[in-house]
Amino acid sequence: MAIPVKYIGNKYAKNNTQQNKNHGANPREIPDGNLKAYQPFNTSTILKINYFVWINTPVVAGRVFTTTQGRRLVLEANNNRVIYILNTQGRDNNKLYIQPASGFIADVVHFPYEDAGRKLQPIKKLAEYEVQLLIGILSTTSWSAFSLVLGVDILEFSVKNKDNFPRWNRIIQACLSTRKDLIKYAPTLYDKLVYSTLLIAWEGTTYAGGKKGEISSAVINAALDDPKISGRGAGIILGKLGTSAADGRISVMSAIWTVLFTASTKLITAIPSAIKSTTEGIKEASLSEKVDIADKIISIIRKSDIKISKEDALTIADEVISNRKELTVSLKTLSEAFKENS
Amino acid sequence: MNNIINITLVLFLCSFLAGCSQDEKIDGYKSEAAALCDVFNPKNWTDLPKNIEPDEIQKRVRDKLSAALKSDEMQKIINAIPHVKRDMRYQFYVEKISKLIHEPHECQAMKDYLTLQYK
Numbered sequence: 378m379a380i381p382v383k384y385i386g387n388k389y390a391k392n393n394t395q396q397n398k399n400h401g402a403n404p405r406e407i408p409d410g411n412l413k414a415y416q417p418f419n420t421s422t423i424l425k426i427n428y429f430v431w432i433n434t435p436v437v438a439g440r441v442f443t444t445t446q447g448r449r450l451v452l453e454a455n456n457n458r459v460i461y462i463l464n465t466q467g468r469d470n471n472k473l474y475i476q477p478a479s480g481f482i483a484d485v486v487h488f489p490y491e492d493a494g495r496k497l498q499p500i501k502k503l504a505e506y507e508v509q510l511l512i513g514i515l516s517t518t519s520w521s522a523f524s525l526v527l528g529v530d531i532l533e534f535s536v537k538n539k540d541n542f543p544r545w546n547r548i549i550q551a552c553l554s555t556r557k558d559l560i561k562y563a564p565t566l567y568d569k570l571v572y573s574t575l576l577i578a579w580e581g582t583t584y585a586g587g588k589k590g591e592i593s594s595a596v597i598n599a600a601l602d603d604p605k606i607s608g609r610g611a612g613i614i615l616g617k618l619g620t621s622a623a624d625g626r627i628s629v630m631s632a633i634w635t636v637l638f639t640a641s642t643k644l645i646t647a648i649p650s651a652i653k654s655t656t657e658g659i660k661e662a663s664l665s666e667k668v669d670i671a672d673k674i675i676s677i678i679r680k681s682d683i684k685i686s687k688e689d690a691l692t693i694a695d696e697v698i699s700n701r702k703e704l705t706v707s708l709k710t711l712s713e714a715f716k717e718n719s
Numbered sequence: 720m721n722n723i724i725n726i727t728l729v730l731f732l733c734s735f736l737a738g739c740s741q742d743e744k745i746d747g748y749k750s751e752a753a754a755l756c757d758v759f760n761p762k763n764w765t766d767l768p769k770n771i772e773p774d775e776i777q778k779r780v781r782d783k784l785s786a787a788l789k790s791d792e793m794q795k796i797i798n799a800i801p802h803v804k805r806d807m808r809y810q811f812y813v814e815k816i817s818k819l820i821h822e823p824h825e826c827q828a829m830k831d832y833l834t835l836q837y838k
Contacts, residue, residue, distance in 0.1 A: 386811075389803040391802065441774075483805045484801070487801045
């Protein structure tokens with residue numbers, strides 16, 4: 378319900394637009410060019426609202442608060458300031474704001490006045506790794522491009538991708554947990570499929586942690602234990618590739634993992650005994666199997682933006698067949714993580 | 720002559736009734752203002768769980784305010800508060816309520832809530 382300024386009176390009326398505020402406790406828009414000055418966001422700090430003397434309630438990254446201007450998704454909060462994304466019906470939708478803590482608290486705790494006597498919409502709370510994923514996306518792009526990456530409103534995006542968030546996170550964790558084995562037993566496969574297709578997007582970012590922009594082993598280990606870190610990695614990759622391109626690559630890779638996992642579990646005993654009886658026979662069977670796998674890989678990637686040459690595909694097939702035993706677990710992990718609805 | 724007396728009596732009765740009704744209305748506003756003030760009395764919030772979520776508090780405050788509100792006039796004042804400059808919200812509330820109930824009104828609990836700070 379709009380409250381006319383005439384009713385409030387000029388003495389009390391405030392300018393409701395979020396822009397042009399560079400004073401007091403009002404929110405101030407963070408323009409595109411200034412975004413980097415606030416990154417990386419510190420998502421571990423808390424601002425506590427002191428309700429009724431004995432109750433302290435937290436304002437932390439990931440929480441959504443309703444105010445008269447719309448819903449606010451908090452990215453960072455401490456006793457000095459709050460940084461949030463505004464989600465509203467108006468022209469200020471999806472913009473990023475910074476506000477002194479005192480003003481933010483007032484806007485939150487006074488909102489029930491606005492809403493008294495009316496229905497309250499349910500408030501969504503994002504899981505921590507979902508926030509990290511959004512922050513990851515945000516770290517790769519300008520603010521205005523961020524909305525384009527998401528394609529839709531930020532909260533709508535998180536609701537729409539409720540099932541994808543854990544999947545993306547699982548995929549990154551699978552890529553990281555199998556990394557060591559893949560580098561050792563199937564370096565071409567790792568380089569062409571895992572690294573060049575997905576993980577490369579993470580490198581060179583503030584969150585990679587390593588020298589020369591490589592993903593440090595500390596970050597890898599932390600990501601395996603902490604879904605917030607892998608969530609951020611997933612966000613960076615989605616941000617750099619764009620969600621639909623990333624989704625396209627993921628489904629292509631999913632099909633390839635299925636082919637490779639099947640190949641890795643195929644026992645040598647499955648080869649007809651007449652052929653198996655000679656070394657030459659085994660070599661021939663093995664070669665034809667490799668060619669078959671390479672053909673399948675090439676056929677799967679044909680309509681995607683993944684670049685693998687016929688020679689690389691043959692090398693990948695050779696790596697998998699030669700190291701079946703060592704790679705079965707890793708390929709199973711990858712195959713399951715990349716599957717939809719897994 | 721009788722007609723004039725009758726008309727005078729009817730007018731007197733009407734204005735008397737209107738006065739009574741106005742008084743009743745003001746009394747209604749006064750009880751409403753008292754109930755609104757009571758919403759923020761800390762004694763009425765002792766059952767809050769320690770680990771309550773901020774959105775749950777928002778909801779509870781909204782529900783208690785909604786239960787205390789009886790008139791459109793009072794609702795208009797309450798709904799307008801977030802649109803007032805942050806440091807003048809209590810002043811606005813006092814001025815509007817006092818005008819509505821035709822006497823000065825103060826509410827320390829409301830003042831404390833409207834000037835909440837972080838810890």
